[in-house]
Amino acid sequence: MAQVVQMEVEASLKHVNGAMAEIFSRDFDPTAVVSEPLPPVVAEENGGLVKIIAESEMESESEREIVLGKNVHTTCLAVTEPEANDEFTGDKEAYMAGVLARYRKTLVERTKHHLGYPYNLDFDYGALGQLQHFSINNLGDPFIESNYGVHSRQFEVGVLDWFARLWEIEKDEYWGYITNCGTEGNLHGILVGREVFPDGILYASKESHYSVFKAARMYRMECVKVDTLMSGEIDCADFKVKLLAHKDKPAIINVNIGTTVKGAVDDLDLVIQTLEESGFKHDCFYIHCDGALFGLMMPFVKRAPKVSFKKPIGSVSVSGHKFVGCPMPCGVQITRMEHINALSRNVEYLASRDATIMGSRNGHAPLFLWYTLNRKGYKGFQKEVQKCLRNAHYLKDRLRGVGISAMLNELSSTVVFERPQDEEFVRKWQLACQGNIAHVVVMPSVNIDKLDDFLNELVEHRSTWYEGGKAQAPCIAADIGTENCCCSLHK
Ligand SMILES: Cc1ncc(COP(=O)(O)O)c(C=O)c1O
Numbered sequence: 462m463a464q465v466v467q468m469e470v471e472a473s474l475k476h477v478n479g480a481m482a483e484i485f486s487r488d489f490d491p492t493a494v495v496s497e498p499l500p501p502v503v504a505e506e507n508g509g510l511v512k513i514i515a516e517s518e519m520e521s522e523s524e525r526e527i528v529l530g531k532n533v534h535t536t537c538l539a540v541t542e543p544e545a546n547d548e549f550t551g552d553k554e555a556y557m558a559g560v561l562a563r564y565r566k567t568l569v570e571r572t573k574h575h576l577g578y579p580y581n582l583d584f585d586y587g588a589l590g591q592l593q594h595f596s597i598n599n600l601g602d603p604f605i606e607s608n609y610g611v612h613s614r615q616f617e618v619g620v621l622d623w624f625a626r627l628w629e630i631e632k633d634e635y636w637g638y639i640t641n642c643g644t645e646g647n648l649h650g651i652l653v654g655r656e657v658f659p660d661g662i663l664y665a666s667k668e669s670h671y672s673v674f675k676a677a678r679m680y681r682m683e684c685v686k687v688d689t690l691m692s693g694e695i696d697c698a699d700f701k702v703k704l705l706a707h708k709d710k711p712a713i714i715n716v717n718i719g720t721t722v723k724g725a726v727d728d729l730d731l732v733i734q735t736l737e738e739s740g741f742k743h744d745c746f747y748i749h750c751d752g753a754l755f756g757l758m759m760p761f762v763k764r765a766p767k768v769s770f771k772k773p774i775g776s777v778s779v780s781g782h783k784f785v786g787c788p789m790p791c792g793v794q795i796t797r798m799e800h801i802n803a804l805s806r807n808v809e810y811l812a813s814r815d816a817t818i819m820g821s822r823n824g825h826a827p828l829f830l831w832y833t834l835n836r837k838g839y840k841g842f843q844k845e846v847q848k849c850l851r852n853a854h855y856l857k858d859r860l861r862g863v864g865i866s867a868m869l870n871e872l873s874s875t876v877v878f879e880r881p882q883d884e885e886f887v888r889k890w891q892l893a894c895q896g897n898i899a900h901v902v903v904m905p906s907v908n909i910d911k912l913d914d915f916l917n918e919l920v921e922h923r924s925t926w927y928e929g930g931k932a933q934a935p936c937i938a939a940d941i942g943t944e945n946c947c948c949s950l951h952k
Contacts, residue, residue, distance in 0.1 A: 528884055576901045576915060577892035579754050579875075581786030583906035589828055597824025601813030602805070603638045608812045617827035623834050624793050627760055628777050630770035637795035638817050639781070639827050643753025644672035645818050646778020646794040647715070650749030651676040652818070653776055653796050654713035656803040657747050662707050665715040666695035668722060670751060673715045682713075691942045692870050693725030697735045704739040712736065712746040718768055718777075719755030722895050723868070724875025724902065726755060729766045733773060747775040753792065754902075755873070757784045761839075761846040765872045775800060781830050784845075784904065791826035845905045849874040853903040856912045863920055866934070866948065868941035874903040879937050881919065882926040890915055897937045 538560060543553060572582050601607040603617045621637045640646050647670065654661060663684045665673045677684035685707065688699040695717070704712060714736070717727045729750065736746050750768050752759070756779030759765040768777055781791035805816040837845070853874040860867035860878050867878040880899045881887050892899045901907070901915070927934055936948035943951045 571891070573911075574889055575891045576907060576911070577890065577894075577899070579780075579783045579902040579904060581782075581784055581904040581906050583904075584786040584788075584833065586788065586829055586832060589825075589832060592825065592828060597828070599639070599822040599824045599827065600820055601808060601811040601815050601822075602817075604636070605813045611824070613824040613827045616831040617824075620793065620827055620830045620834060621795065624779070624795055627757075627839075628768055628770055628795060630795065630797070634798055635770070635795050636798045636801040636816070637793065639822070639830065640778070640792040640794050640817075641819060641823060641826075642790040643670070643751070643778060643780035643783070643792045644675075646753065646776075646780075646792045647672045647749070647751055648676050648679070648818050649794050650751070650776035650778055650796065651682075651713065651715065652680065653800050653804060654747035654749055655680050655682060657775065657800055658711035658713060658745075661711040661713040661747065663713045663715065664700065664703065666717060666720070666727065668693045668720045668725065669715050669717055670721050670753065673751065683710075689720075689725070693720045693723030695727045695732065697728070697731050700732070701735050701739055704736065704741065708740060712741055714746060714748045716748055716750045716774075718750050718752035718759055719873065719875075721754065722875075722893070722898070722900060723870060723877055724754065724873030724900070725870050726759060726765060726872045729768060729772065729774070731766075743773045746773070748773065750774055750777040752777055753780040754783060754875075756780075757842060758846045758849070758874070759872065761843040762850070762872055770795075770797070781826060784842075785830060785833050786905070787826065787829045787833075789823065789826060789829070791823060791830065793830070849903045849905060849907075852907060852909060852912060855909060856901060856903065856916070859912070859916050861945075861947065863916070864934075864947050864952065865919070865923070866937050866941060866946045868945040876901045876903065877941055879934055881922065883922060886919070886922055890918075896940065897935055898940045 541553075575582060595611055597611055597613050598609060599612045599614055599617055600609060603614050603621065606612070606614060617639050620639060621635075622632060624637070625632060625635045640649065651663065651673065654663070661682075663673075663677050663682045664687055665677075665684065666689050667686045668689045674684065676682070685703050687703055688696040690696050714732060716729055716732055717725065718729075719726055729748075732748065750756070752768060756768070756777060759768060768774070770777075776794065776796035778792055778794045781787050781793060782789065801816050805814045808815050853869055853876050856876045857867050857869040860876070865878055867876060869876050877898050877900045880894050880897050881892065886892075887894060887899065890901075892901065901912075903912075923934070924930075926932070933949055934947070936946060936950055938946040938948070938951055946952075
């Protein structure tokens with residue numbers, strides 16, 4: 462099916478490029494669903510798997526085989542030069558409309574089967590369609606208007622104030638901006654830490670997001686990786702040992718409010734206590750809280766360590782397209798006003814100041830965030846958080862009920878389980894995998910029906926993978942603990 466579609470597209474392109482008037486083959490159906498061709502299971506190199514050394518393993522110099530996705534060049538839609546003749550241009554418009562209609566169908570289909578990445582795909586921003594015709598750009602400082610008038614700063618600052626209230630910092634004490642993503646928030650938070658302590662050492666648990674280690678490389682910072690507990694939380698005993706070994710230098714710490722793979726929430730209070738016990742005074746450390754994943758969920762979970770600027774933290778960031786849900790990647794970064802002057806520069810060309818990472822900044826993103834925050838409010842998010850946690854428990858219980866190893870951290874909606882054996886299944890459900898484990902991140906768009914469909918399909922496939930019980934499912938106790946493992950040894 463995918464190949465047929467590919468050939469149709471290629472055929473149409475040939476017509477567009479050539480002088481022929483017929484743009485579509487006769488059976489071209491612009492509303493048909495394009496099922497994306499699944500990538501080959503492995504790239505053909507080395508006679509099979511591509512060998513990549515995972516960053517966390519580089520130190521131990523062991524290699525792990527990982528499966529890369531497909532090379533998009535095999536399916537890309539080439540850009541073709543427009544015809545000089547108007548008549549052909551009209552045909553090309555029709556062709557492009559057809560391609561876009563097919564693409565839309567694909568998106569609908571792929572959205573239906575998405576479970577592995579922490580994106581809330583359930584939103585309706587129809588009311589904002591009218592704003593698509595404007596090139597809205599908030600370049601420069603959100604609080605200082607620039608000479609470029611087509612901006613949305615009034616919405617951006619409204620959103621920032623909302624988050625400042627959530628994380629308990631007064632309006633005149635914070636500075637922040639709407640970023641392009643959680644990664645930019647981390648890059649900014651760690652940069653502020655580095656500006657405050659130019660010779661500081663960056664500490665991050667080894668289960669921190671790769672953007673944290675990217676920041677260390679970009680800023681050429683000394684970076685110390687801290688061990689984690691089985692849950693994925695930072696191991697504060699190891700943290701203490703490492704702090705004591707570097708007592709002469711200030712500490713810049715990345716604290717995870719939800720790790721990428723296991724959804725583990727670092728205990729912020731214990732991190733602060735560990736710093737204090739190790740002799741680090743409040744003016745000798747800077748904490749950046751990476752709340753990309755659960756930064757907006759934890760405030761609504763009673764037992765979660767509170768992320769608050771009433772505590773000695775320097776910055777917090779969150780992704781906007783994850784729990785909130787947004788058609789484009791975005792995020793929010795908040796830090797203390799007192800820190801930002803070191804980073805800020807006047808830019809005459811803008812008639813503004815700049816302390817951000819990027820130049821141009823997406824002015825549509827603040828509108829989307831402002832719109833959702835207004836519609837849902839604190840209460841709406843609280844309800845959604847409760848629903849996600851309930852549904853995550855449902856999935857974990859059902860997995861365990863049918864004998865599949867699974868783990869769910871108490872404060873999390875990330876359900877970790879054994880990696881499915883079949884890469885096609887992984888791709889269909891868009892699962893994120895690492896080593897022997899995979900996860901489903903239960904977001905507001907993931908309901909019980911979707912989880913049931915997924916589970917039923919998984920159970921059916923497993924009976925083939927494990928030959929109806931004759932073959933053994935792998936032991937993943939080393940990843941999720943013996944109490945969560947259902948292998949033949951541990952069940
Ligand atoms: C813990 C954590 N930090 C940072 C990021 C990066 O966020 P983004 O994808 O918005 O750049 C992620 C992404 O999943 C994450 O899980």
